[in-house]
Amino acid sequence: MTPLDVDDLVAIDMHTHAQVSLEGRNSLPDEIEEASAAYFKVERKRYPNAADMAGYYRERKMACVIFPVDAEAATGAPAVPNEEVAEVAAANPDVLIPFASIDPAKGRFGAREARRLVERFGVRGFKFHPSVQGFFPNDRSAYPMYEAIEELGVPALFHTGQTGIGAGAPGGAGIRLKYSNPLLIDDVAADFPGLPIIMAHPSFPWQDEALAVANHKPLVYIDLSGWSPKYFPPQLVQYANTLLKDKMLFGSDFPMITPDRWLADFEKLDIKPEVRPKILKGNAARLLGLVKD
Template sequence: MLATVLSQCITGGPSVPKAIDVHVHAPLPPESGRDVVGEQMARYFRSEPTPRDPEEFYQYYKDRDIIAVLLWVDARTQSDRPQGSNDWIAELVRRHPDQFIGFGSVDPHMGREAVREARRCVEELGLRGFKFHPITQRFEANDPRFYPLWQTISDLGVPALFHTGQTGVGARTPGQSGIKNKYGRPYPYFDDLAADFPELTIILAHPSFPWVDEQLSVANLKTNVYIDLSGWSPKYFSPNLVQYCNTLLQDKALFGSDYPAITPDRWLRDFAEVPFSEEVRPKILLENARQVLKLTG
């Protein structure tokens, strides 16, 4: 059903989604405990109130005609933060396949178990990509120990989305609660990764502050690298980022909100005020994601 809806995005039809939000953190399962880190992030981003109930969350995106790519991060070896699961993401997609696309996550430090779980995510659960957070999962993407995992994802033919730049996790606490932002730097980690796995579709999530120009460089030089624009209000985008999106990266920039930290309402409201060209706007909001997610049928 989702492919049918999306095929109408270019030709027009009775139900044309306004956008694909490629960076949406799904609500936690009902049995999850209190998410202290999530509460800290909401304060840092001054987030607007958002639904936590899964059905209200579904209605939120349905009412806005936005298809949501659901994400979570498996950091089991590094954190005791309440987490979702790949099965939970798959369940949300099963309930509303016309509204949600699911991305899985595995902890790279789990070795062969991570590789097996990656295969299960795609081959059994029907998930369509993977989300990684090198800072909270504490890994260097170009570490050869993780290359069997990247090769597996490449062989599965689905994209891998990586948090890049600094993170708001632990922000404005002593020592940022032990967070080390270096893992989110585009050079050398993701430049190496893209070079060593040219068949792997890589999405560098967020404007990679304070290394945005490095991110733009990697995406411009390597055809298998894309960027998402989540986690920042567009009104704070650097002029260079906007210029690249209007020109060299106009087919490689994707709309993402980083819900619930930033809502699609806030992101789209500010996006309308930034000088993106009229030709490029629909590419960022919809068309580029259709290509990356292989939803062009």
């Protein structure tokens, strides 16, 4: 299989989920999964595995960052294995960019795992979901893992804002939104100044906080996944067009939101013509080291 060719791509989707293993096992408990599917209005039976996603994105001439979410300590459900995602990505290097996920509850073992996954499996970044994993991003117990990721020179991607995971289930399935305030990421960015950080999603109800952190910290980016662009708040669009035009990243949240839907709505958004290619591909390619600065 040919390697990824940035020039040949329409876009780079920075946020997609390995939700189902190759053997068909879902990675979230039924209660949470059913509520989330209802929230996003998707059919669970249609969730693709990593190999399916390679074909899906190849058809669209896009690449995508793909990751599982390891929240086993909080949910009791094992994630799709990081090794499986990385191996499928290695077999499809023209379209899949593997990120891993390690539950911060694993402490120093997690730091060793991060090094192993990058050095042996070619993982290109790490995904954290504070609300689902049940931790504050600035909790010192997670710092050994951040230190390892910073040393490895790959990005850390954090869910921010409200989550659709568990939305509508009794008590939100026990998932707490407080963990995903983007101001908590500011501490991580200050304490690890060499760590590239991606704050995922428009950060409702803390959009202004997210914009402030990304504007203040040089290596903090925002991916625009999880919402249709037609619902973006005005200040997010304003900053995308101006001060943060080099820090905004296209992301869909597939399979919850398809890239087709996201891109169709993005076409109607009031984004400057010279900024569009940055958001769709250029900023991601630079962040991931796919092109030279």
